[in-house]
Amino acid sequence: MPYTKRPDGREMDELRPIKAEVGVVPNADGSALFAHGDTLAIAAVYGPKPLHPAHLQKADRGLIRANYNMLPFSVTERARPGPSRRSKEISMVTANALSSVVDLKRFPGTVIDVEILILQANASTRCAGINAAAMALAHAGIVMNEMVSSVSIGKIDDKIVADITKKEEDWTEGEGATDIPFTLTSNTKEITHLQLDGKISTSRMMESYDAAVKACEKIYEYQKRALKGEKIDENVSLKKEE
């Protein structure tokens, strides 16, 4: 079966319904929730605060430390609780994705802790986590040069699509599935995070960047609205996945 339409009926460049909200964790300095359809992340920020052990401190700048935690019940078959090689890598790329837009020189010797929980997973969990984390940083009032927004672009068979689901990620027919999560800065469209799994020709790679720019612009609008206090919940029921 060739891939001519998306399993949930979306347009190729259409995002899933979005949920976005700030202030979901009262104790935190900043917090946010972000959902791409049924992929749901919450993030909380604590800091800047003194970094211990002290030998990790940087005299000229602060550090961002991220912790991505996919909860055991967020996936269909229970995931083992606690850190895994996968979660450690995602934590690292998340910290990297956020660090370049935060003015860390202002906070020498400190750390900003970003804690991310994935409550429900249907692909694109790292992107939902980064989107929530970026909002939580802004919500904490931490000085940022610009926002970042994150989206997983896919090449499913020969189509470039935005915000892919598990079903699309697992596509095997035709050219199969390529999963390309991007994180872009809101104004300058710099890439702060890029990963790729699958198979895509160099000639089509720029197409995926263009799709990411378009999708991230939309996501940025949601992030801004939520940061202004709006509670966004587009609980639009999509056509059930076939």
Place this chain on the structure above:
Amino acid sequence: MNLPNINKKRIESLLSQDKRLDERKLFDYRDIIIETGISGNAEGSARVRIGKTEVIVGVKLGTQTPYTDHEDEGTMITGMEFSPMCGERYEGGPPKINAIETARVVDRGIRESGFIDWKKLCIKEGETVWSVAIDIYCVNDDGNVLDASSIGAVAALMMTRFPVYDEKEEKVKFGEWTNDPLPLTEKVPFAMTIYKVGDKLLADPNREEEDAAKARVTLAISKPGKEYMINSMQKGELDTINGEDLKKILEESEKIYDKIFPELDKQIKSLQK
């Protein structure tokens, strides 16, 4: 991390007049709000808020070989983590002793009450039984996470439905569900914790009150008939309680049970529909 508790003296002096910082009575709970169905891939899930305290709980079912001393009974495992998200004092890493204690106290209340009909979780005696995994995460700690965890675990279990089990292949088809609920009984265990601050007893402390407490007692109580059955008990923290305290705790626990838990049970049952 030990944070200075600047309100401790004030809490204690107010308590000597039977008063609290937020003007509650000694054994009053803050508002308890339960939501269910918070995570669609879990077999059952719930969010419980007690005031600003929030926990989320998910139940996953799987299969395993039974323990040799209970060859026809299902199994249960309860995990709990204070996510570093839930407060300034928490750090990452494997669950620490307070999280382990919370998980074990919640686990015992459920296990000992007979709330789950273990024999109905047997698929093939001696070979395959259902395993129930309860995972509790604290998202925001403003005191009394223990009671919130127990209420959340009960709510999530009451929402749990079985995934499809392929008898021929002898394995679970994860991501496909039946409408069959977990086999539960009327012996619904609810845990409540009474704290001792100075020489006063109180329920449902906020974070500052909990920090000021020197001892606590958790009781998981079910009431299948007319009697209040204590299914598990645990005294926590360093200080002692005396016989008078224990008597008072038992008296108050019955009152708290009647005041709070039938209402919660009703709240959860209305969410089941």
